[in-house]
Every structure is written in structure tokens, then in C-alpha cells.
Ligand SMILES: Nc1nc2c(ncn2[C@@H]2O[C@H](COP(=O)(O)OP(=O)(O)O)[C@@H](O)[C@H]2O)c(=O)[nH]1
């Protein structure tokens with residue numbers, strides 16, 4: 331397929347125009363057609379850089395770690411895009427996005443782009459558009475993208491489909507947390523980060539984790555690394571980045587990883603088809619007189635809801 | 651494939667330039683705007699005008715709310731407005747709150763700050779103004 335000339339918006343993003351990038355993120359976030367067009371155009375420029383996810387309960391220090399990782403990467407000459415997701419209120423739809431507070435002031439550094447995102451009703455610890463926003467950041471030329479999940483206390487599973495390396499951040503005295511998070515925790519973690527290691531108990535926590543991790547599965551041949559960090563008495567940040575890089579290097583050499591990438595893309599495509607089909611169906615049903623007739627019959631207890639639904643999706647149904 | 655575009659929530663940056671360390675008021679306003687359905691980026695204390703404008707651009711906000719108690723508004727707000735002006739084509743609107751004498755307030759309005767709230771302003775008033783500014787009806 332021949333590549334069409336880039337649109338001005340896409341060209342501006344690739345050129346490093348921050349306003350164009352910011353506007354594109356907004357378009358993608360709201361599902362606007364302009365966002366779809368940009369993603370179509372920029373997709374060939376994606377899929378090459380580390381997308382590092384930081385997940386873990388609220389308050390463990392994810393945003394603070396991102397701040398120090400950004401500084402570490404910048405001092406090594408690497409540019410960084412950050413997407414930090416916070417929950418939307420289920421009541422008002424609004425959100426207070428507070429992760430940016432932890433970012434140290436580098437008002438004139440073009441090698442950083444930080445974007446706060448509200449989850450907008452998505453479950454799983456990310457917004458629906460987070461993956462595409464990470465793609466935009468890559469297309470804009472950033473060398474690394476860091477993604478912070480909501481950190482709801484549950485395992486933020488959506489990060490699996492977005493990040494190439496997943497860092498689960500925990501703190502000392504995490505006994506209870508590990509217990510409640512355990513299901514899924516070890517499947518998700520490529521790296522465990524025991525943050526706040528300036529507080530007592532970090533060594534014990536690391537030992538407990540190491541024990542748990544050694545019991546856990548390593549089906550693809552990678553065993554989660556464990557790193558101790560502190561952001562208040564800064565330590566462990568280069569080690570954290572090394573662990574992330576080790577995982578990235580492992581991926582590059584792993585045949586299983588190629589299959590995994592394929593599986594994920596398939597999952598994404600199927601997911602999008604499912605959404606689109608559901609949307610079209612819902613649209614059609616809204617105006618289908620048969621729906622009203624069936625609801626009448628269900629109300630009268632002549633039919634049960636499941637049977638009514640089956641009749642509606644049956645080909646050539648007349649809603650009887 | 652056309653996923654249906656949703657009406658995008660209004661995005662607001664709440665920033666607190668200057669050296670005073672009280673952000674209770676700013677946080678209360680942030681929550682009130684959230685409860686009105688807005689996405690509020692809370693940027694924290696002691697932001698320079700450069701940082702504020704940069705954050706506003708990256709976060710693609712519709713509005714900036716500046717809060718200040720330290721009395722440095724005449725040094726800091728005009729700088730924010732000047733930097734915003736350099737972002738050609740930007741349509742970000744600015745409102746402000748704090749202890750701002752009347753004569754300063756009218757000068758700041760002339761610089762383009764759309765609304766200025768004193769310590770006695772009600773949250774409802776602030777939210778309504780923010781909504782009107784975002785809709786472009788103020
Ligand atoms: N003692 C200690 N506190 C930390 C450390 N890292 C972060 N914190 C504090 O933990 C709180 C939450 O940090 P934040 O980065 O916002 O956590 P997040 O919710 O996971 O993003 C803040 O008050 C930080 O100052 C650390 O290494 N040691």
C-alpha cells in the first residue's frame with residue numbers, strides 16, 4: 331500500500347509540535363474522527379519503544395517514581411512521554427487529576443511531555459484511549475513512554491494490553507496488600523518495586539516478595555525482578571531502570587514475545603469489533619418496534635428476558 | 651471505524667503560582683469543578699508562569715484557574731497572560747481567585763483575565779462562571 335502524504339496535523343506531531351500533540355490526544359480521548367485519522371496515519375511509527383506501566387495501590391509512590399525515572403532518563407539523554415491516569419467520578423463524570431504535582435519543574439525541557447488522563451468510566455485502571463495516547467507519544471518521537479495506572483487497590487489489569495514492561499509498586503508492610511492483590515499480581519509484574527524503602531520493613535518486604543515470586547510461575551522464562559527504591563531519600567532509581575531494561579532486552583530476544591505481541595493485537599482488534607458491533611446493535615434496537623412489543627410480553631410474564639433477547643438477535647426476527 | 655465521539659468534558663488547570671503555601675482554597679475549587687463534571691488538573695503549589703502555561707498546553711485545557719494569596723499577583727498573572735499570548739491560536743481562558751485589590755483586578759481584566767473572585771466568592775458562582783467561560787458564553 332502506498333503511503334499518502336502526511337496530513338498537516340500528523341506532520342506537526344512528528345515534527346515535535348507540542349500543541350499539535352496535545353490537541354491530538356484530546357481528539358483520541360474523545361473518540362473524535364480526527365483522532366482516528368491521525369492514529370491511522372501514525373500507526374506505522376509505533377511499536378518500537380518501551381512502554382513502561384507503573385501500577386500499584388494509591389499512595390505507594392507511583393507518581394514520585396515517575397518523576398525520578400524521568401530525571402534519570404533525561405540525564406541519559408532519553409526523551410520521555412508520560413500518561414498518568416486517575417479515576418473519573420461515577421457520579422459527575424468529572425475528575426481531579428493530581429499526578430502532575432509530583433513532576434519536578436522543567437518548564438523548558440522539550441524532552442518531556444506529561445499528560446493527565448481521566449479513566450472516563452473504563453475499568454481496569456486505564457482509560458480506553460490510554461493505549462492510543464501512548465502511540466501518539468511514540469509517534470511524536472519520545473524514546474520511552476511511562477504510564478501510571480489508577481491504582482484502585484485491585485490489580486489494574488488493563489495495563490497488560492498496553493505496557494511492554496509492567497512495574498508493580500508496593501511499599502513495606504505490604505503483607506495485607508500482597509494477600510489481597512495476589513491473584514493476578516504475579517501474572518502482571520515484570521518488575522516489583524518496593525518503594526518507600528527509607529521506611530522500616532523494606533528488606534523483609536523484599537524477602538517476602540522474592541519468596542512468593544520464586545514460587546510463582548515463569549511460563550515465558552522471565553522471573554519478576556525485585557528492586558528497592560526511595561523517592562524521598564532517593565535511591566534505587568538506576569537499579570529500577572536497569573531492571574526495566576533487562577526485561578525489554580529479554581523481550582527483544584524472546585520468541586514467545588513475538589507470539590504475545592500478535593495475540594495482543596488480535597485481542598485489540600477483536601475488542602474493537604465487539605464494541606462496534608455492540609454500538610450498531612444498540613443503535614438499531616433503539617428504534618426497533620419489536621423491542622417494545624417484546625418488553626410488553628416480558629412485563630406480562632409471557633416471556634423471560636433471555637428468550638426475548640434471543641428473539642431479537644435471531645436473523646429475520648419479527649419480535650414475536 | 652467510527653466509534654461514536656463523546657462530548658469531551660471541560661478540562662481545567664488549577665494552579666497556584668507564588669510562594670504562599672496554602673492550597674486549601676484551590677483544592678476546594680478543584681473538587682467543586684470536578685463535581686460539576688469537569689476534568690481538573692491540579693498542578694500544585696509554587697508554579698512559575700512558565701510551568702503553568704506549559705502544563706496548560708500539554709494538558710490541552712479549556713480554562714486556567716489561578717489562585718494566589720501572597721500578593722504577588724501583579725508580578726505573576728501578567729506574565730502568565732503574556733506567555734499564553736505567545737501560544738498562537740490558543741483559546742485558553744483564565745480566571746483567578748485570591749486577595750486582589752479592586753484597582754489590580756481591573757488592570758488584570760484589561761490583560762484578559764476573564765473573572766476574578768475574592769475570598770468571599772461562593773463555589774457556585776465560581777463553577778457557573780467556569781461553565782460559562784468554557785461554553786464561550788462569557
Ligand atoms: N517515605 C517515603 N514517602 C514516599 C516515597 N515515595 C512517595 N512517598 C510519598 O507517598 C505519597 C504518595 O506519593 P505518590 O507518588 O503521589 O503516590 P501514587 O498515588 O502511587 O502516585 C506522597 O506523600 C509522597 O511524598 C518514598 O520513597 N518514601
Ligand SMILES: [Mg+2]
Pocket residue numbers: 392393394428429478
Ligand atoms: Mg499518582
